[in-house]
Amino acid sequence: MDVDLILREASSVSKYWRLEGFCTDTSRTILLTPLGPSACIALPPYHLLCVLNEQDPCYQDLVDVSDNPGSKLPESRIRFIAKTVVELLDAWAVFRNFRGTINKIAMGSRIHIDEIMTSTLSKIWISPNLELEKRYISPGRLRQLWVDLALDLPQTLDFENMAAISRLHDSTSMVQLANGEVAVFKGAVRIVARMYHELRELIRMPDHANVLSKPKYVVTRQISGRLDGVACGFIVGYHSGASLLNGLASSTPQQPIPMDTKIKWIQQLISALQHIYGPAVLSQEGDVVLVDFEQYGSPQRWLHPSLWDKPAGHHVLPNQGWRESPINPVSMLRSTFYSNPTLGLLQGV
Numbered sequence: 001m002d003v004d005l006i007l008r009e010a011s012s013v014s015k016y017w018r019l020e021g022f023c024t025d026t027s028r029t030i031l032l033t034p035l036g037p038s039a040c041i042a043l044p045p046y047h048l049l050c051v052l053n054e055q056d057p058c059y060q061d062l063v064d065v066s067d068n069p070g071s072k073l074p075e076s077r078i079r080f081i082a083k084t085v086v087e088l089l090d091a092w093a094v095f096r097n098f099r100g101t102i103n104k105i106a107m108g109s110r111i112h113i114d115e116i117m118t119s120t121l122s123k124i125w126i127s128p129n130l131e132l133e134k135r136y137i138s139p140g141r142l143r144q145l146w147v148d149l150a151l152d153l154p155q156t157l158d159f160e161n162m163a164a165i166s167r168l169h170d171s172t173s174m175v176q177l178a179n180g181e182v183a184v185f186k187g188a189v190r191i192v193a194r195m196y197h198e199l200r201e202l203i204r205m206p207d208h209a210n211v212l213s214k215p216k217y218v219v220t221r222q223i224s225g226r227l228d229g230v231a232c233g234f235i236v237g238y239h240s241g242a243s244l245l246n247g248l249a250s251s252t253p254q255q256p257i258p259m260d261t262k263i264k265w266i267q268q269l270i271s272a273l274q275h276i277y278g279p280a281v282l283s284q285e286g287d288v289v290l291v292d293f294e295q296y297g298s299p300q301r302w303l304h305p306s307l308w309d310k311p312a313g314h315h316v317l318p319n320q321g322w323r324e325s326p327i328n329p330v331s332m333l334r335s336t337f338y339s340n341p342t343l344g345l346l347q348g349v
Helices: 003-013 057-067 075-096 098-104 130-134 139-145 192-204 244-249 259-275
Strands: 017-022 030-034 048-052 110-113 124-127 156-158 162-169 172-177 182-186 217-221 230-237 280-282 288-290
Touching (some): 139 217, 192 230
Antiparallel strands (some): 217 230, 280 288
C-alpha cells in the first residue's frame, strides 16, 4: 500500500494544503506543503510538518502500513484517515487565517493534531520552530568561520525567489527558480548545524562525476529581529532518476535490470565511495550520484540489524543503549550551534 500516494490523492481537493507523504525517519510526521491563493502562485518550501499523537490509533495505523509491507489493514482505512486529516487542516487554516500569515512562519514548524477522530479546532495547534531560527547564521558569518579553508561561498538567492514543486524529504524539496530552472533546495527542520556542515563539505570537495555537484546558491531569508539575512539552505542540481534503492526495487522477473547496468552502477558506486560516502540517486542518464552528506537520517538506514529491537508498537527502533549514545546523531540536541567543527562533530557552543 502506497501511503504517500493516498495522502497526495486525499489532499487534491484542498485549497490550502498538499500532503506530500508520511515521513518514516526519526520523526514520523506528515509532510505538509501550504498552497498559494491560486494555482498560478506557488509558495516557497517552508517544510512544514503535521504531527499526530503517537497514542492515536490512526497514527499507529499509518506507521503500521508504512513499516510493514504485509500489513492487513484495508486501504479504505488509510484513505479515511487521510481524508479526515485534510478536512481538519483545512478547517484550522480558515480559522487561523493561515494563508495570510504563512510568509512569517518559521521553517520546519509543526502543526499538531491531538486526536484525529475527535479533534476540535482547539485540539489543533502550531509549534513554531523558533529554536531553529535562533541558530541560523548569516553568509558573512559562514565566511568568517571558514576563512582558514579559503572557500568560495556561492552567490545568494532569496528564499522568496523560488517555488515549491514537491517535497522529497522532510528538509528537502524540488523547487522552481525564478529563471524557470528546476533544482533541489536543501534546508533544515531540526538541527541547522548539520546543514551547514554538509554545505561546507560540498563546497570544499573536489568534483566527481558520481558525487553531487557543488551548490549553485546559498539561500537567504529575512527573519524578524535579525539585521542580516540568514543562510537557511542551499540549492543543488536535481536528478530525475529517483533513488537507487527504488531503481533496484523496480526490477521484476519479467523486466530485470540488465547485467551491464548493474555492473555500471557497481563501478560508479565504488568510484564515488573512494571519493566520499553518501546516499545515492540515479541521474536522468541512469548514472549513480551520491547526494547526501549531512550526518543524519533514520537509524534504520545505517544501523546494523543486530542493534535493532522490537518494542511495543508497530515499528522497529534501535535498542535503548544506542538511542542514548552521545555519538548517535538522532540523540543530538536541538540546541546545537554551528561552530565549524573540524571533523564534523556537531558540538554545542
